[in-house]
Amino acid sequence: GQNIDQPTEMTATEGAIVQINCTYQTSGFNGLFWYQQHAGEAPTFLSYNVLDGLEEKGRFSSFLSRSKGYSYLLLKELQMKDSASYLCAVLDSNYQLIWGAGTKLIIKP
Amino acid sequence: ETGVTQTPRHLVMGMTNKKSLKCEQHLGHNAMYWYKQSAKKPLELMFVYSLEERVENNSVPSRFSPECPNSSHLFLHLHTLQPEDSALYLCASSQGEGHRNSPLHFGNGTRLTVT
Numbered sequence: 392g393q394n395i396d397q398p399t400e401m402t403a404t405e406g407a408i409v410q411i412n413c414t415y416q417t418s419g420f421n422g423l424f425w426y427q428q429h430a431g432e433a434p435t436f437l438s439y440n441v442l443d444g445l446e447e448k449g450r451f452s453s454f455l456s457r458s459k460g461y462s463y464l465l466l467k468e469l470q471m472k473d474s475a476s477y478l479c480a481v482l483d484s485n486y487q488l489i490w491g492a493g494t495k496l497i498i499k500p
Numbered sequence: 501e502t503g504v505t506q507t508p509r510h511l512v513m514g515m516t517n518k519k520s521l522k523c524e525q526h527l528g529h530n531a532m533y534w535y536k537q538s539a540k541k542p543l544e545l546m547f548v549y550s551l552e553e554r555v556e557n558n559s560v561p562s563r564f565s566p567e568c569p570n571s572s573h574l575f576l577h578l579h580t581l582q583p584e585d586s587a588l589y590l591c592a593s594s595q596g597e598g599h600r601n602s603p604l605h606f607g608n609g610t611r612l613t614v615t
Contacts, residue, residue, distance in 0.1 A: 399540065424603060433504070433590070436603035478543070488604075490542035 393417045395491035397479050402497045403469055411464045411477050411494045419484020425453055425464045426478040428493070434478055437464070466496075474498045503527045506591050506607035514615055515581060521610045523574040523591030531596065532574045533604065534566060537588040549574060581614045588612070 396414045403409040415423070422441040426434040440446055440455035440462060452465040466473055479491040504525045513519050525532065534546040548556035549568040563585075565577040574591055588611050592604040 395542065426604075431608070433606035433608045434604075435606070439603060480543075488545070492540055492542050 393483060393489045395479055395481060395489055397477075397491040397494045399492070400495045400497065402499060403466075405469055405471060405498055405500050407469050408465065408467050409469060409496065411466070411479075411496065413462045413464070413479035413491055415460050415462075415479075415481045415489070415491075417460075417481050417483040417489055420457060421482035421484065421486060423453075423455055423462050423482070424478075424480045424488075425462075426480065427475050428478060429475045437477075469498050471498050471500070503605045504591060504593055504607035506589075506610055508610055509608065510611045510613075512613045512615060513578070513581065515583075517581075518577070518579040520578065521576040521589055521591075521612075523576075523607055525572055525574075525591075525593040525605070527593055527595075527605055529593035529595050529605070530571050531594045532568060532571075533592040533594075534574065534576050535590040535592060535606075537590055537609070543590070546576075578612075581612075583614050586612055586614045 394416045424439050425437040427437050428434040438453035440453050443455055443457055445452055445454045450467045455462045476493040476495045478493045481489045507522045531550045533548050536544040536546055545558050546560045547566040552568050552571055563580050567575040588609045590609045591607045594604050595602045
């Protein structure tokens, strides 16, 4: 079966750095997405990786290793507004989007 | 205007009621989706429309009935729902045909409670 694993919940301190991991086992691979979802709001697109390596976008970076079936989202200089759920999703060989259950990130002052 | 608008934001209905969820996108996209989001579970894809034709129906019970009258509007008609159908129903749109490498744009969802 196809599976995406990410931690259920993480806690970090304002101003610090946090890394949210995502591992996947899917039938083929056509890219990996990260979305951010604040409570009661729509998920919003953060990043897309299809090649190995690190993609940086301001305070947020996303890393992919296809050989390891692994990605992480790195958030630097954490702010209170970064408290949200972070969803990992993989496009398989049939372009079906397989979703993780999300990681709830709690930022403490 | 926000890109994808869903109404209502909250809905409480009895098991014998009939109601409809509405979604409208202002992004010029040609694919639209219904997703179900339950607490601590992955998003579940329900229906996909591409160029107003249904291209995917993931074994969703017939008590959920989608309608896509044009590329900007999507409805989900609900009847004789069960309490386990209580969830957040998210509408999304994207450019291109179904899931490709273009990101999804989601609405804020309808929080549905079935009593």
